[in-house]
Amino acid sequence: MRVFNTLTRRKEDFVPRDAGRVSLYVCGPTVYNHIHIGNARTFLSFDVIRRYLTYRGFEVTFVQNVTDVDDKIINKANEEGRSAQEVAEEYTAAFIDAMHALDIADPTERPKATEAIPEMVAMIETLIEKGHAYAVDGDVYFSVRSFPEYGKLSGRDIDEMNAGARVEVDERKQDPLDFALWKSAKPGEPHWPSPWGEGRPGWHIECSAMSEDILGRTFDIHGGASDLIFPHHENELAQSEAALGVPFVRYWLHGGLLQVNAEKMSKSLGNFMLLRDVLGTYSAPVIRLFMLQTHYRSPLDFSTHRLDEATAAYERLENLVRNLRWVRSLAVCGAGVPGDARQALEIALERTRSKFDAEMDDDFNTAGALGAIFELAKAANSFLSEYQSDMCEDDRQVLLHAEELIVELLGVLGIEVEEADASEAQWPREVVALATELAGFEGDEPAEAVDKLLEARQIARAEKDWARADAVRDGLAGLGFTIEDTAQGPRVIYEPKG
């Protein structure tokens, strides 16, 4: 397995610290608002990475923090006249709900910054003792000059940065690039005790403290979006290595940014869409398919047009799984498919898995992996198309394997292929009235009513009474049923509306 490491700017063989185990840390959100679809992309990318590592047999410990103390949260609370804690709690819950709605698996641990204050204070004390940090009027700053390797992650040179005009000048800092480890609390702000007085942690220190606390030193993978490389991850790296004296992280993975009209989606640009709003129109599997068709490190342009395309692509997969199930479910046994044709499909199954694995082994190339799945879709569809009427037991067994493989591999990508047919228990009672009207149905069961309607339609079709046949189909369509005439007879699919 090879991964692209931001630190070395190369793909490297992935060798975890402890054989068979992977420690993974991904920066979570600052909870002052609902997350937008760009945030979601990053979390989705690492969800897939986590799922794939698990599929590959690694025992993955996945930690994602929640930043629940921060200037933005305080500002939001002030605007709304409530406490920072209330704001943080509301959006933490909303964040977790949104993750679930996108089928993103829960991390092993989801630590909150406010619950790790003592660990942060301890790390800051260590940094001061080692001469990497200094306290001024209740604030503590990290001394960038004390860490000669500062800039190695983002490929920057301190002196060139100093020359730039954009670095904030603060009289109390020894160097303009020094950043806050601890901020003294202003009245009304959340605060915790520390050796430097009441205050709160700076942004970067939480990840350093919590990752070490849970994952230990020199853990395997630290992830986030590429806009975190500088300054956030550069600062984390500097703090942790200065404090611990060992490498902080083995592999730094950074995802590409979501864009809108070729511009970064961000809250400051105002061009963002909330994940929860997108989920109102598009399902989680469709959003996932849309995003995973592009490599996680590449920029990805967001548009509803692209989501509509992904919807069509997803339906192709749904239809395939549905068709495989349909053909397998048929009771009659045909003449049997020629052995070489069946064997060819079996070989295609093996190739699909090996190609999927090879693509994912190569820096989590989900686009290539999806290509492998779609190639299998074509092979399976061709097989169905050619031999649908000939199937017998051995053939159905291969179809079952094909279905299981597709569901399994899509599952590694977190793309759920739903049971297309809702259970009969959910069928609307209105079909009873429809059956009574169009087919003289006298019973009370929706399932029986549908059978009666299908029967009536078949009779009408046999009599070439197309108007009557179509009235049944249209009537059922109005209730959410789709009728498809297959070589083996009509099939009904129910998908609740809305």
Next chain:
RNA sequence: GGCGACGUGGCCAAGUGGCAAGGCAGGGGCCUGCAAAGCCCUUAUCCCCGGUUCGAAUCCGGGCGUCGCCUCCA
């Protein structure tokens, strides 16, 4: 200005030295009462120029264009 990434068919996108995956859309055909689903066929001088090589989308140099980071940001 500094650092970095990218430019592949109508749209999107994988591919980093050996006949250019895949998705969407379009066209033609098959199946079909119609429809749905599906199958078959069909569309690429890989941004431009120069170089290395038996061979380049892929490596090197130059150019043009786009984006990101350098300030909070997933």
